Amino acid sequence: MSSSTLPASPMVHATGEPDHRRAAGTALWLFIGVATTFFSLFIVAYAMRMDAPDWSPIAMPWQLWLSTALLVAGSLFMQRAGTTATAGNSAQLRPMLVAGGAAAAAFVGSQLWGWQALIDARVLLAGNPAASFFYVLTALHGLHVLGGLVAWSIAAQALSAPAAELPAAAWRVQLCARYWHFLLVVWAVLFAALALLTPEIVRFICGRG
């Protein structure tokens, strides 16, 4: 490989200064990696804990299906918000962006409703490990959604930008959309694990049928 003068990295501008939006995109992917590790470890802990004789699965409250639908809707809205922002279409951006944020907020509300249903059924945090994991996993996922809403509120400032400047600021909305999709995937995996994973499946995977 020749080591004579190399072209400037695509990551920098002509002035040589780094591109903030690319940096933010990279950082988000890294954070997605961190959060994936985080939730994966919890799922591993969940699977390992199932092995104890006191395992007693709990039924999922129906509100979780509503939550799922809200999160799917949120992803769709945010995706659309991203494309309208890039296109400079501020008229369409506003409803999509607001809907995306509202859907995420409603998701958190729906999750809390599900919690209330469990509490009413006397399924509490302590005393049943399946319940403990349920509350912890949904709480941590919900906190990540709330964090996303903080980023959303910063991106929403784009709404007040003049239409001409919209494409330049669109990256914030796009990153929010990417994060929304990530949290949807995480939720899908968590929901599946909570609802479907059994000690038998775990033993099969670990080769101790």
Add this chain to the structure above:
Amino acid sequence: MSIAIALLLIVVASVVFHLLTPWWLTPLASNWNQMDHTLSITMGVTGAFFVVILLFVVYTLWRFRHQPGSPRAAYVPDNKKLEHWLIGVTSVGIVALLAPGLKVYADYVHPPANAMQLEILGQQWQWRYRFTGDDGKLGGSDARFFTAANPFALDPADAAGQDDVVITGNEVHLPLNQPVKVLARSHDVLHDYFVPQFRARMNIVPGQMSWFWFTPTQAGRYEAMCAQLCGVGHPNMHGLVVVEDEAAFKAWLKKQTTFATSMKPPAPAGAGGEDLVAKGAALAQSKGCVACHTVDGNPGVGPTWKGLYGKTETMVDGATAKVDDAYLREFIKDPKARAVKGFAQVMPPIPLADDEMDAVVAFIKSHGNAPQ
């Protein structure tokens, strides 16, 4: 230059230290001589690398140190052949260590079929032991069966457990040259039963059973230590393993109680005082008091009970108090209320029912000086 000399002296001194050191493995008293061999191999291989590499560094420093007029450094950015050779040699060294190590480990995880079972029960901060009875099976156990009278937490309904020989107190005996599979259990926290002379050991984990095996090959008395930090009494879990010939062991075993006997209700209250004291003695064991309080006059983590009742105790702030019934009861209920001079304030509160409190106080009193 001084650094080169220092490094050379350190290498030489380290080797000399190793050859002359008074601190090395305790004399082996079990079958695990292979562990010692593997340790020696490891010492040899790592020692060789240590000496060779460092002597090379010393030589390099001496030869290539900067001095006025010394030549410039050479340009040698890499040498693939040398790298490959070094990787090869290192890998050979690694295999030379790993192969015997894994071979010994394979033996470690395969106890012999004729191993006798010894259960070691760890608890903050004392050891208990259990042998199978003639049925060769240990009875089931669970934390929910724990009571002062059943400190082993054995299932009273399990027939297999009735003839189990239960040993309270930190001393256990083992027959010479008989493989032993230790089944280790704990009621409360992590412990580890470690006798350096046996080499084999394993952490004890509450909620599960862990195990290890060895064959005692030398008669003698061996100190056992807890080797997993288990709270403030961790260094005080003095276990003792006595290895003796078969006949002596059988005689000792015969003198121990079975679970069934230990669970028999005490004789009807005739001499009430003695029963209360006996009950107090049992509680002192089961509640863990004996881990910190002796009855032979030696202070432990806590004051000895010999001569305690009737004594005037001095507190850290200079105040004094007479050790009477009220003092003992208050102290046991709320150990942090007073700080006795000369002792750490580490006594945990021990919940005792009224009748249990009476019994423990009676037991302490029975070792006291003052008229009762």
Add this chain to the structure above:
Amino acid sequence: MAYADTDDLHEHHEPQSFITKYVWSQDHKVIAVQYGGTAILVGIVGLVLSNLMRLQIGFPGVFEFINAERYYQFVTMHGMIMVIYLLTALFLGGFGNYLIPLMIGARDMVFPYMNMLSFWVYLLSVIVLMASFFVPGGPTGAGWTLYPPQAILPGTPGWDWGIILMLVSLLIFIVATTMGGLNYVTTVLQARCEGMTLLRMPLSVWGIFVATILALLAFPALFVSGVMMLLDKTLGTSFFMPALVSMGQVSGHKGGSPLLFQHLFWFFGHPEVYIVALPAFGVVSDLISVHARKAIFGYRTMVWAIVIIGALSFVVWAHHMFVSGMNPWFGFFFATSTLIIAVPTAIKVYNWVLTLWRGDIHLTVPMLFTLAFLLTFLSGGLTGLFLGNVSVDIPLSGTYFVVAHFHMVMGVAPLLVVFGGIYHWYPKITGRMLNDTMGKTHFWITFLGTYLIYFPMHYLGVLGMPRRYYNYEGYTFIPPSAHSLNQFITVVALFLGAAQMIYVFNLLWSLKYGEKAPSNPWRACSLEWFTPQTPPKHLNWGPKLPSVHRWAYAFNMPGSREDFIPQNAPASAGGAEPSQEH
């Protein structure tokens, strides 16, 4: 200068007031010093704690106020402070923050605001940790490994409040580390100047870069286990708590697994030691090259070794659990993976030594510390082979052999690199040289002292003396000579602890009275030495970013007049890195 983004996250104007320049600063250099200063201060607390521990070990019972409870609290806080709040924070937050932008030709980290935040969150975690000294019951005494069930049960100091503050502090620290980590990795990936390919970066950057990736992926495991233990403690869940009887009381927990905690903890804990070691490896490579005037031997191999060690560090964790009571069959796997990781590590040692061979070795203070590193890392690394080989580990686990091993390889060796590295870069950071006499004095005392302490300690472990023992009363198999050795070690440790004040004094004294430094006193090649000002001003490079035409190790290249060619010298100056066709 113009930025493509009108981004309020970047400072357009130089900070003007004292507060914006030195307190709420977004300049990576200031943040680095903030991290470094805090880490060193908290490290001094850790050092005092270790001296207190040694007083008890060497002279048991003499110092009445060091009772069993306090002893275990000192042990725990010393360990946690040193590993996490000193070494991790110093290497990543201190060295990482200072060196990365300068060595890759960037103006700052890509997220300066988040960088600033990460320091204050780290400081908060330190404050919460220190607060545990003042709560009822005092700090936790569970050992830095915080194993349940004991950590949250009576019988262990701090089981009521101390453990809660410890766990909360760790969770806060992990937030800080994640923020910092995102910054460092993104900056390395995105903000390299023209010509600075990844394979032209100095090894200091590679070491810190890979260590940061490890941190991003490993700390979540500690977070997970911390959250679960906090819930077990405060809300009565049973993640780690089996059915048990504590102090005569049957507890309300059941079904939990203490081993689950250990797996999670060590899944974090083993990469953690490489988070500390890899930056040290990188810095050592740079110090050796500069002070021996010779290109690092096998640069690409060194990069690969760092990457492979980092990757393998995730599959060796259960060598900390060989005698834990886990499934015995795991022992085979983890012994093998652990001994395999020794190979790339050994390669690095060989390459450092081969860099010295035929070099022009200047025995400056940084070089002295580097040579001491070679001895102590070699020693500590080799004893790791004892512990990694499962059956040899069985009688050594939980003894002073382990204590000696990890102090040598994690405490002494990386700390020597810290001293040498700060000595090396101090002229760039402050514009002054550190005092050489104080430097050499501190070096000799530290080098000889640490070896005298930890080398003989291994043998106490082989004898069978367990670690974390408040005293050894009543154990007759331990000869009196072992207790005498402990006395000796204590005396050396006390002297050594006091001698560290020479270093601290040197750091402060030289700020005012140190000889004024030229911009490149060591005649090094890497970019940080070529800032227009020394110390570098805000935004580092003046109006134009540097561009780079060669690797960072162009020492004594054939045909070159000088014995070094700066990385940003024009291409015509030569010094190209070796081509890869062979």
